[in-house]
Amino acid sequence: MNNIRSSYTDSLNFYGKEDPQSLAEQFGTPLYVYNENILRERCREFLKLSTHDGFRINYSAKANTNPHLLKIIQEEGCRIDAMSPGELLLDLKAGFTSDKILYVCNNVSDDELKFALSHNLLISVDSLSQIERLCMLNPNGKIMVRFNPGIGAGHSAKVVTGGKETKFGVDPEKLPQVLEILEKYKVRLAGINHHIGSLFMDGADYINAAKVLMDLATRLPHLDELEIIDFGGGFGIPYEKYDEKPRFDLEAFSKLLDATLEEWSKKHNYKGLFYLEPGRYIAAECGLVLGSVFVHKDNSDKYYVGTDLGFNVLARPMLYDSFHDVEIYRKNGSPDDVCIEQTIVGNICESGDIIAKNRSLPLLKEGDTIAMLDAGAYGFVMSSNYTSRLRPAEVLIKADGTAKLIRRKETFEDIFATIIDD
């Protein structure tokens, strides 16, 4: 095997005892591949961010819900959230108990609220109208309310979830109305939360928003009844692996966070829990997606590489113009010395079906296997059956370096199963 560009995964021993081309041959491409050791490491980094007694990590399952990965995350000591009935069922399947699952939803039906209540979950809702509906369904119960701290952050306007331009959260100014509804139904405010957005590389906004939420907590009539203050997720990872972009500075963030939590809880005699809710940081770097190169061609002086990695497989580049770095694996032959600018595309009949645009890379060839790195978060979970293509299999490289199939590739029977025959 003569890998053309693989120093990043080599340095991590990402493939363990396997190699990417044999995985591609054995399981077919597209293929999501995860590494257990990296997933465990990311959980551990977060779990030790604060020494405060009430500090907890609540993994945001929307980033990746494969129950095999969730089980590892649970073994490491994280809690978990669910944002839909399906996520709730997958959390349970992975072994999380109800007391470790938080239901964080917005704009859902009464049936969905009842479903979460039937599993004894604490539910976070984020509008006066949903607060009232949940109170009606669960009088004398508990509730969590998501506020909007007025601060947002993230890599794209589509994932900034705090601030005036978003649909999320209750305006803290509406606290009196919130309390009035809770009083009417004798419902206890057991938690408050927010989430400012996704993929920031600097923790300053996060800490500022956390202070806004803690400040709001001090305005509650019964701070002693509050069980959880949840600051949400959003911690970024450097996607530009071959440019050696700096990582999120967890050490500096940890110092700031620890001091903030200690000082505030002492001052206000708060005995409850503090949650951080990372999704991407935990799951992104343990995963990549392998694809095959079938075509190369030039069109109007632009060099295109045709693969099976359409936006049905990895949607982030199409949705957000996101960057994922590329590795190239070739069985025989030697690398071309010069890099040329190439655009890697998928097999969907849309001109936006671009997975890597204008990248300076060694010339890709038919038969090459490529990897789009950092696809563990918002990768498989956002894949689709667009153009009636089958969603890919998922493989886990276990701690002992061997590969385990953790999701088979879909079949046509799977995707046609819901069609009603005449």
Ligand SMILES: Cc1ncc(COP(=O)(O)O)c(C=O)c1O
């Ligand atoms: C409420 C909430 N918490 C946590 C997350 C996780 O965000 P991230 O994956 O950026 O850490 C999200 C993602 O959108 C979210 O909506």
